[in-house]
Amino acid sequence: MTALQAQALLPYFVLSGGIVVLLLLVAWLRSEVVAFGGAVAVLVGALATVPWAAQAGPQLIDGMVKIDGYALFFLALFVLTAIATAVLSYRYLGPRAVHRQEFYILLVIATLGACVTATAAHFAGFLLGLEVLSVSLYAMIAYPEEAKPPLEAAIKYLVLSGAASSTMLFGMAAIYLANGTLAFGYDGAGLTSSDRAILALGQAMLLAGVFFKLSLVPFHMWTPDVYQGAPAPVAGFVATVSKGAVFAVLLRYALASDLLDTDALHAVVVVIAVLSMLGGNLLALLQTNLKRLLAYSSIAHLGYLLIALVLAGAANGNPDLGVETGLVYLVGYFLMTLAAFGVMTVLSGEREDAEELDAYDGLLWRRPVLATVLVVAALSLAGIPLTVGFIAKFYVVNAGVAGAAWALVWALIVGSAIGVYYYLRIVFAMIARPADGVDAAAGAHWEGLVTAVVLGVATVALGVYPSAVIELAQGLAP
């Protein structure tokens, strides 16, 4: 390993070294404040080293991981999300678990796994990162000790996600059989026709596993149940980081292997995108539980995001614009999703999460600040201007038009039209006047409130001045 490679890996060293230190620390000092503070310090430290790592330029290390602007962009995104999740969880976990120290370590491990996944240039890195992420998530979902729903959700996620991982492994094996290499990029010129068939089969199986992790229709069944059972801040983390990491590696693989040049796979991706946009939005219409509603809405959003993949990967596409679209979309999706789950976390009581829509009736009059954040998040998810959600939607429509993918664009239009209806239901519940006058149930969850407000402000700020994120995301195609 050269010095430059070490420099590029610095943020990852900080994360993994920090995890070891934290593990030793909590073994000696059972203090939640120390574990929380230590985890946040590690995350902030990793973030602080990103500029140095970026100076080292793109580094392909042992053919396994590639540290480039793309990977570091995701690292920053994931680490920021993890910091928000840690802060949101701090007071939320108190009444729910006795031993809370390890939660923060699991959070850092999951973040490390996600960051590694986004760097993968080889199936080993891919699988390693993804499993580190997933295994930590099982534990994080099941963390509240007394309650049953988290346990149920964790088991469901464990079993189904395990099945998806094994499908992916099979796919990787088939790809290896055809290509003779586990690296993403390869020269396909020498493949025989039977090799090509095996390759396509392997890629299809790989995609099935990836689509499961991204919870795209028809691999979406687990999503609402897991979101509903998971603790609110963890659900936010699952909705954002785990999907972002998988999308990052999918995009990388698609670009390196010309995945979508195979017509059948291209068609599959388009069909799945359309199904997800329509299915997610239609099913969300029926929900009265905010977590389930957000689960279905995330299915639809991941469907929109596939438009970026199609533009980036298609033979006649535009990789630069496609990747840029994906990155900008993910930033928007992260912000608004976290804002929604953040508000939910702050409102949650000592035992129950504030997940039923009834809990939000008249919120605007009871907790105006929190309600405003949730209004902003809902409008952003619906793609209304002044919010980053509009910029994100603008980007994907733009990508669809640029790639002349009219079927996708129409599905997007129909899907968002349906989406407006249920996002507005959230808003409408909040502006309804409370029947029983004013109640001031304002819990002292000030750090959660601050986090939610920061996320809400960022949602609006990037909606008004999107150049800030566009300039970062430009030219990062891996």
Add this chain to the structure above:
Amino acid sequence: MILGAILVLLAAGALAWAAGRFVSPNAPRWVSMLAFAAGLAWAVLEWQGGAGANGLYAEQFIPWIPRFGINVILELDGLSLLMVALTMFLGIVAVVSSWDEIEAGKGFFQFNILWVMAGVVGVFTALDLFLFFFFWEVMLIPMYFLIAIWGHENKGYASMKFFLFTQISGLLMLLAILALVYFHHASSGELTFGYKALLGADISESVRLWLMLGFFVAFATKLPSVPVHTWLPDAHTQAPTAGSVILAGILLKTGAYGLIRFAVPLFPDASQDFAWWAMLLGAVSVLYGGAMAFSQSDFKRLVAYSSIAHMGFILLGVYAFNELGMQGAIVTMIAHGFSTAALFMMAGAIQHRLHTREMSRMGGLWVHAPRMGVMTLFFVVASVGMPGLGNFVGEFLALLGAFRASVPLTVAATIGIVVAAVYGLYLMQRSFQGAPNPDVAAMRDFGAREMSVMVLMMAGLVWVGVYPQPLLDMSAATIAKLGVLP
């Protein structure tokens, strides 16, 4: 300076909300009042300052999202200035009309009024398609809140319907905008959302009709025209008075403005081809709106349907493709802004006093409230198209223009004027004339505050009706610059 005016309205909205929370529940309405008065003063000053050599009263350019060639381009020409002045004036009317109607959340109410109007001013001045679409949607949310929070018994349904219609048609427009930009990019190599660059875009014949329709559907929904009008009766009826005043007075005009500024100039050939169909929709709207208005028993709903009829004249005028028709459309926009705002204010005032909009529970109200009676009579007569008042000038010019384009459609629309007289007088008779309704013991008449804005609107209508020349000059300059007339 234009951006400054928009920002002042937005800031005043935040200030009003804060004032309502921390100063006094009655402070917000004064904040709004001052903001709109300042805005009106600014518009008048710009007018007095006169247009520059390029026909603009003010212009502004700020780079925004260079990645896509998106800039903040705001320009104030004759048409824009007229519409902005009307916006500011109707802002004052809206505040006055809701002076003591709103009881809860007064600060947030004024916030929403100010933000709608900020969006409207943006729509009337933006000359970058992205920016235009941005403002187009910015007006939507606060209007939704106005209906959904302070609306009447069926507000949830009405607000949702309003939002969905506008949002879905807006998405079609967004798609059309992006496709236009991309085709322009493909043919010229320049990626820009600037209106002026896109005016001459070289779009192949097969797609330009579809792109034009994307814009047309969005604007026709806002206008509204049959068959995408069904949100309007619900939204207008359920909205609080200020909401109805804003909706009918100014929001509908954004649809008309969009047709004149964007749909027709961006796609002149496709619009020519489509003109007959648009005029047909206009004529149908006139007749259908009139017939539906006549069959209403709800005061507010009647006025709402009459708006559909009046907006039909705008479609006729715009798509007649001659100067008379276009000017008729513009004058109708202004005159209808005054007359309908006044009638909705009247409907709100009656509902505030009698707690009903049903005309069967009114009757003989003139006895109790002669000032309100006189005002209603004046604005009903104006809306019916009495010569000497603004609406007559607008509709007459629109019909005159349309006559050159299509005689049968014009004849059909002219019948609509007769229908208007019928429902207008019917409204007057059932509410203010006839035997006094025994259920109504007393009704407070208009006070000085209400009368003063009513008189201002009367003056406006008389001015447009008797001496429309300054208006025609201003709009003629804009029409000539659009360069769409053969």
